[in-house]
Amino acid sequence: MFQGSRTLETLNRDPFEFDVRKIDAVVLTHAHIDHSGLLPRLTAEGYRGPIFATPQTRDLLYYMLPDAGRIQEGDAERRNRRQDRRDEEPIEPIYTEADSKAAYEQVETVALHDWFAPAAGFRARLWNAGHILGSTSVEIEVGGVHLLFSGDLGPDHKAFHADPEGPAGLDHVFCESTYGDRVREDVTIEQRRTLLEAEINAALTRGGNLVIPVFALERTQELLLDIATLINTGRLAHPQVFIDSPLATRATEVFAKHAGELEDMGSGEIFRHPSFHYTASTMESMRLNDMSGAIIMAASGMCEAGRIRHHLRYNLGRRESTILFVGFQAAGTLGRTILDGANRVRIWGQDVAVRAQIRRIDTYSAHADQKDLQRWIRARKPIDGSLFLGHGEEGSIETFRRLMQADDAAASIVTPKIGETYSLPSRASSKRLKTGKLELQEAVGRDWQNDYADFSTHLKKELQNIESASARREALARMAEILHSYQAYREHRKSRSS
Incomplete structure (x- = not known):
């Protein structure tokens, strides 16, 4: 599922470029919605085969897929209620909660390292x-062709999990490149906790709330592990910690269920710490508006949906509050806009001033950095065919491509574009059979709606800086004139080209 700007998200509605009924099987790497989020649409359009995944992934999907369906329904309903869409056609959800539950029923579990036959x-x-x-x-x-798909790779020495692994001696490898352009400081779990301790103490000393946009799955649980440890060792007083995400609460229950399979868990009771409060209802969430000096963790991690937008609306304008980012923020998302230093943002059609302290900790990333990715690929050698690099922003992929080229990682290195098709021969480089669509590639990153939101949030202030009411009206008239003249220019060019 595409996540980012509105233009990028419209790709989730495009027709599948294959016959859904001819698919034999789906193999799912993990439960994150950018990987699993279109499965309900796939099944709604006629796919009836198995979806293979680990037992842990299936347990998480039990909550995550229906939640995604509810988000789709709720987002469509909210957008249809907006005043600026009153004269437009109603938006239909991409899929429903019922579609999500149907997709979940098709999930079949497979254990690590066991060979299975997904299709003939x-x-x-x-x-x-x-x-x-x-x-x-x-x-x-x-x-006779040997392939490996990385899925998303974690960093070495991550909390809860053993280091990434995989076979060696392959024809073609498909690898993610989220952090292909950066090397994070090598920080131990104890050093990470020290950084978090400093951020929490500084934020609560200001007297306001510490608001942390979190991914419901994994990031929330890592933070709870560290906060509980800091409290239990006397390094933090007993702050009130609110986990304001029903999905994060349910995902935490799955982690508790699998505690015996995870590293760094101690007694396994950390998620039931007395300082932790799991808010379930909307009313409980709204009561947090009156809080000060609390830690509020809410999804979504990139601030694109969910209760985090509610808390940002109430806390961004408070100088005593702190917003702490602990995860990747994709281009075009609200989280990225705030992190890049915006003075004002739009939330649910309203302008919100950014006066809160904006902070960031990079050490909680669930993604391998450049050195981790490089080590993982080296361990897969020899790669006799192509190394495909994707799942990253353009600059990250290109930086990592150059590094892999210098590393002689594979016979050829490919950075595929959306919509391209390749043949994958044995012991030879891939061959491109079909080029991608330019309009799909241009949808990645910021779009005109991001630019419009930036422009509109600053427009009123810019007009107020003009010396008189008559001059402000003249400025507005000139802006309208520019828009009309540009439209006439476009129509003229179109008529000449035809």
């Missing part, structure tokens, strides 16, 4: 990817 002529097995609970890389053999 194929065999596959799953390897620990160290990214989140249940995450895997997928090895596939078919027609």
Whole structure:
């Protein structure tokens, strides 16, 4: 599922470029919605085959898929209620909660390292990817061709999970590149806790709330592990910690269920710490508006949906509050806009001033950094065919491509574009069979709606800086004139080209 700007998210509504009914199987690397989020649409359009995943992934999908369906329904309803859409056609949800529950019923579990046959002529097995609970890389053999798909890879020495693994000696490898352009400081779990301790103490000393946008899955549980440890060792007083995400609460229950399989868990009771308060209802969430000096963790991690937007609306304008980012913020998301230093943002059609302290800790990333990715790929050698690099922003992918080129990582290195098709021969480089669509590629990153939101949030202040009411009206008239003249220019060009 595409996540980011509105333009990018419209790709989730585009027709699938394949016949859904002809698919034999789906193999899912992990439960994160950017990987699993279109499964309900796939099944709603006629897919009836198995969805193979680990038992832990299936347990998480039991909550995550229906939650995604409710978000789709709620988002469509809210957008249809907006005043600026009154004269437009109603938006339909991409899929519903019922579609999500139907997709979940098609999930079949497979244990790590066990070979299985997802379809005739194929065999596959799953390897620990160290990214989140249940995450895997997928090895596939078919027609004498040996493939490996990294899925999302975790960093080495991550809390809860063993380091990523995988086979060596492959024809083609498909690897993520989220952090292919950066090397994070090598920080131990204890050093990470020290950084978090400093941020919490500084935020609460200001007297306001510490608001942390979190991913419901894994990031929330890592933070709870560290906060509980800091409290239990006397390094933090007993702050009130509110986990304001029903999905995060349910995901935490799954982590508790699998506590015996996880590292760094201690007694396994950390998620039931007396300082932790799990808010369930909307009314409980709204009561947090009157809080000061609390830690509020809410989803979504990139501030694109969910209760975090509610808390940002109430806390961004408070100078005593702190917003702490602990995860990747994609281009075009509200989280990225705030992190990049915006003075004002739009939330649910309203302008919100940014006066709160904006902070960031990079050490909680669930993704491997450049050195981790490089080590993982080196351990997969020899790669006799192509190394495909994707799942990253353009600059990150290109930086990592140059590094892999210098590393002689594979016979060829490919940075595929959306919509391209490749043949995958045995012991030889891939060949591109079909080019992608330019309009799809241009949807990645910021879009005109991001630019419009920036422009509109600053427009009123800019007009107020003009010396008189008559001059402000003249400025508005000139802006309208520019828009009209540009439209006429576009129509003229179109008529000449036709």
